[in-house]
Amino acid sequence: MVSIITVNYNETATTCALLDSIKRQGYRDVEVLVVDNASRENPTSIFQVQYPEVKFIRSEQNLGFAGGNNLALPLARGEYLFFVNNDAEIASGCIEQLLQHFESEPNTGIVSPLICYYPQAGTDGTTPTPIVQYAGMTPLSAFTGRNYTLGEREPDHGQFAKPSQTAYAHGAAMMVPRKVLEQVGSMWEGFFLYYEELDWCERIRRSGFEVWVEPQARVWHKESLTLNKMGTTKTYYLTRNRILFMRRNFGGWRLLVFFAFLIFVTLPKNGLVYILKGEFENLNAFWKGIFSGIKSSTNFPKV
Secondary structure, X not given: OEEEEEEEOOOHHHHHHHHHHHHOOOOOXXXXXXXXXXXXXXXXXXXXXXXXXXXXXXXXXXXXXXXXXXXXXXXXXXXXXXXXXXXXXXXXXXXXXXXXXXXXXXXXXXXXXXXXXXXXOOOOOOOOOOEEEEOOEOOOOOOOOOOOEOOOOOEOOOOOOOOEEXXXXXXXXXXXXXXXXXXXXXXXXXXXXXOHHHHHHHHHHHOOOEEEEEEEEEEEEOOOOOHHHOHHHXXXXXXXXXXXXXXXXXXXXXXXXXXXXXXXXXXXXXXXXXXXXXXXXXXXXXXXXXXXXXXXXXXXXXX
């Protein structure tokens, strides 16, 4: 059995589109769990009437990405857990391909499918060539604490056909065996937004497992419908969590190099850019993120 877990936050119609795509899957041994992360309007009745087979969990407070997903874990029964963003739709055969990957690469601790931007039909009704969002990731730079997503915004011409190990899975769609979850533990909830899956992949790798991308499986991603409206929130959490991630996962010279780059390059450069653009609210969020990232606890969750 595969437990498919998703989190809804003020996007009920979008989540319903995901649930419909799950219904169209040929693989039937699944259970679906939807966590509502304290949406403004409680969608309980909608989900219970339209999708009675779905396990629905309502949180009265917004627990963030990791917290919302983790809330479903005590109810999940699957041997594999497939975490999927609510603004995604699962392509045909995706689940079978991911399960087949675990059979061929049994040391896989976490795997993501090829993720493409959701296709928009042209004016003539034709569907254009898919555009890749994720085909793997590079390791993080010791200087910047940033990395690159492979294939991002490239037309998909089959250039990413072969599965490969990668630095990080993508939080929009990632499958984990239960045995790995039980050994490594769940995603850390201290980030709230961003870097959760990167941190999780570091812990999974330190436990002796591998991180893979399986391009024969595909998910269509509509991007972050909610976060596009959250400018200062995004600035704050990206800044804060980049520092938290580096503090949690690296020490010694790597951490010294990162903080030197942060102090002498990132701070003056980003501060100047925000000032020149007149984005003083983002400047304030940036500084708050810096201080919070330095002061916040980095304790690991209990396994």
